[in-house]
Amino acid sequence: MNATTHPTIADVAQRAGVSTATVSRVINKSGNVTADTIARVQAAIAALDYAPHSGARILASRRARTIGLITPTISDLFFTDLLRGIEQTVYEHEYTLLIHATHGRPYDDIIPMLPLNHHNTDGLIIFTNSVDDARLQKLHARHFPLVLLHRSPPAGTAMPCVTFENKDGAFQMTAHLIACGHRRIAFVSGPAGNEDAGWREQGYREALAVHGLAVDPALIVPGDFNAVVAATAVTHLLHTQPNIDAIFAADDESARGALAAIRQSGRRVPQDIALAGFDDSLLSQYLHPPLTTVRAPIEAAGRAAAAQLIQLIHTGHADPLTLLPTELVIRESCGWVLVNSEQ
Amino acid sequence: MNATTHPTIADVAQRAGVSTATVSRVINKSGNVTADTIARVQAAIAALDYAPHSGARILASRRARTIGLITPTISDLFFTDLLRGIEQTVYEHEYTLLIHATHGRPYDDIIPMLPLNHHNTDGLIIFTNSVDDARLQKLHARHFPLVLLHRSPPAGTAMPCVTFENKDGAFQMTAHLIACGHRRIAFVSGPAGNEDAGWREQGYREALAVHGLAVDPALIVPGDFNAVVAATAVTHLLHTQPNIDAIFAADDESARGALAAIRQSGRRVPQDIALAGFDDSLLSQYLHPPLTTVRAPIEAAGRAAAAQLIQLIHTGHADPLTLLPTELVIRESCGWVLVNSEQ
DNA sequence: CCGGAAAATGTAATCGCTTACATTTGTGAT
DNA sequence: ATCACAAATGTAAGCGATTACATTTTCCGG
Incomplete structure (x- = not known):
């Protein structure tokens, strides 16, 4: 080694007066090394400011840690x-x-x-x-x-x-909305192919069924876990289905978009329309009104x-x-x- | 190689009927390889689902990419x-x-x-x-x-x-608060040793000085870029210095804490007391009222x-x-x- | 059709470490 | 002291790539 290159295990071994195998043992704490030798090796490592080459370690040991x-x-x-x-x-x-x-x-x-x-x-x-x-x-x-x-x-x-438990959480939330007296409950769905989103929708559907409410496809709109997409969809929804009394969004982001759309339409949350989200993300407690949601243990x-x-x-x-x-x-x-x- | 282990460059070379050097050339696009050979090597790579060993590459090439x-x-x-x-x-x-x-x-x-x-x-x-x-x-x-x-x-x-430009941003914000008519402007500082925080405080001080206002050490309280710490400090501040008319927090998190503390004290933002933050974090636009802040191009x-x-x-x-x-x-x-x- | 340069390919040393195995040193019982 | 065995240490063979250098093939102008 010289000034521009970095010390290797051989440099350490030489300075400590031992073999590279012993240095390796000290580094990996693989035992059978005298306390005295350990000290000498550690001193050499410190003096040279040596750091093992991770590529070489992985190559030789077949473990990446x-x-x-x-x-x-x-x-x-x-x-x-x-x-x-x-x-x-x-x-x-x-x-x-x-x-x-x-x-x-x-x-x-x-x-x-x-x-x-x-x-x-x-x-x-x-x-x-x-x-x-x-x-x-x-x-x-x-x-x-x-x-x-x-x-x-x-x-x-x-x-x-x-x-x-996405499905269970969505089920509970839907049941809660129903318990609050809501009947025309819309759902803002998540991205196609996203499994969390799928289960949440499933929970919504099952809760409606259990409570004897029909699932109206017109009340399910795409939100894509995205505030802007959700806002657009909800704006349209409020137009075509003015008599809904609650919106359950598949995540807090789309709930945020829904909130903006509802407010835009001149309605109030929760007086005119109830809103629920999912995730309990950091944002949800700062929205106005603070968002009722499902806490996901992320x-x-x-x-x-x-x-x-x-x-x-x-x-x-x-x-x-x-x-x-x-x-x-x-x-x-x-x-x-x-x-x-x-x- | 066998079923449990993974193919190496040698396996690819053998299957393609070339040397490992040629395979390496194909992988690294280092030129001088026939189109035909490239195709054969790529076919072998695909067939074996080969992936180069990054540790070995780094070791041999002395570049980590x-x-x-x-x-x-x-x-x-x-x-x-x-x-x-x-x-x-x-x-x-x-x-x-x-x-x-x-x-x-x-x-x-x-x-x-x-x-x-x-x-x-x-x-x-x-x-x-x-x-x-x-x-x-x-x-x-x-x-x-x-x-x-x-x-x-x-x-x-x-x-x-x-x-x-932390200092300049804080300077501008302080100047803005002054322009809004505020005179008793408190500062919620950031963590000791944090350079951003230091410059922001410096900007605050310089703006006061330029506008002929004295820096009152009693108006500078610790916020640590943390809502809880800031809330505690501001609660105390509002008690000891009831006549302040604005608070400039070193970041949006501490502004959030300050907001909670102000509200707790029964005062209103901005009617009774003005509040400003720094960073323009995601949160700042969802606070009530929406937070005036300095956008940091993070x-x-x-x-x-x-x-x-x-x-x-x-x-x-x-x-x-x-x-x-x-x-x-x-x-x-x-x-x-x-x-x-x-x- | 040939010779020589350029292009394509191969050979083998090397990177820095781990580890199986070999060797030396140390220890306690006899 | 001696021996058997354990503990400490050393030796050297890989790990899987890259790349300098050597060799073979291809391509052209004369």
Whole structure:
């Protein structure tokens, strides 16, 4: 080594007067090294400010000590919460986290390589539809540890999934709206293909059925988990179906859009029309009126996914399905105010 | 290779009937390969679903094709915006992004290795104080490409910095408050040691001075970029200094805390007391009243940092300082309503 | 049809580490 | 002291790519 290059394990070994194997043992705490030798090696490491080459380590040891996370997007409120949970768990287990956001970009079709794979990670958390079925199946066929977050496995395959009780939460919320006296309840749906969204709609439908109310397709409009899309759809809805008395949006973002549209139409929430969301995102408590919504344990889902993956890596086994409970958060947008500790 | 292991470049070479060197040339598009050979190699790659081992590539090529980002925290609104800018630029240049959040954890003091270093990245973006001066200097001494984001270089060192005009923004906002007729203007400061926060306070002070107003230390209270801390401080402030007529918070989070405290005290915003924030975070437009604030070009800062780093890696040179302009966003919390396109 | 330069391909050393195995050193019972 | 065995350390063979250099093939002008 010289001034411009970086010290290697051989430099450390030489300075400490031991072999590279011993240095490696000290670094990896793999035992059978004298306290005295450990001290000498550590001194050499400190003196040279040596850092092991991770590529070389991975290559030689066939372990990356790293968890990969593949996600369609990185910069939204939902993902932020999720990430906090994942990160925490990953670091607790002394793994590193690598994140790759696909942003809907297709993979290179000539040489189809994921930037995160078995070479640089020991396992992958796949968030929603960031990886297509075919690739998922290939990874699975090679026994690469995989945990799915908010998406179910491709047909015919079994891999551990983590999600929360979307259907139950939506069911409870719909029941709550009905209990509040509403009958013409519209639903602002989520993106096509998004499983969370699908289950939420399903919960809405089942609650109506259970309470003897018909599902009117004209009352289900697209929201795409997006405020602007939802606002447009709701504006149209209010026009064509002026007699609705409640709107249940598939997520808080579309609830926000719905709120804007309702207000635009001159109606008041909750006096003229009730509004409910889903997620209990950071925003929901700052809306006016504060939004009644379903709390989704997003951070807990992140923790669970990471924990399942690490368990899978270590033991080869994980729970096929982790379903986290959701919870009604009653604020003011449906006309009920409960006195509790809620802000 | 067998069923459980993964194909290597040798497997591809064998199947395509060429040498590993040729396969490597195809993968890296390094030229001088027949169209026919390219096709054969690509077919083999596809058939085997081969993916190059990134560790081995980095080891052999001494290039990581990766940018590292070190940040104290990953899950806040500010960081989310920043990340979007960084990501976009990094991917545009066909680099990969690795993120490491320190969460204030100290490094392993025995073997002080950053999880992101010259072995797995070609350069680093250092966000605020996630890396201490000593380590920064060591990296710099080895000519490792570094760009600082929202922090200045350690004394005696020169490395490219990206930040925005905190002082000017705060100056303008303070001037705006003065123009609105306010005289007793309090300041909710940010975390000690945070440079953005320091410059914002400086801008506040200078604006007061320029307009002939004295800086009253009793009107400067700690907010720590945190709503709860700010609420506590402002509650106390309103008690001891009941005659203040405006509060300028160092960021939108503390403005939110201040708003809660003001309301708690029975005063109204903006009628009884004006309130301003800084950042124009997502939240600020949903507060009631919508918050007048300073728009910080966070995403642009992320883009600039990534662009500077990539330029530094390629050319060895980058701008010593990139200062992005801030902009007043007048909403309703200071009592002025401008008619414009603002939501 | 030939010779030589350019293009295409192959050979093998190398990157920095881990680890199986070999060797040396240390320990306690006899 | 001696021996058996455990603990500590060393030796050297990979891990899977890249790339300098060597070799073969192709292409053209004369």
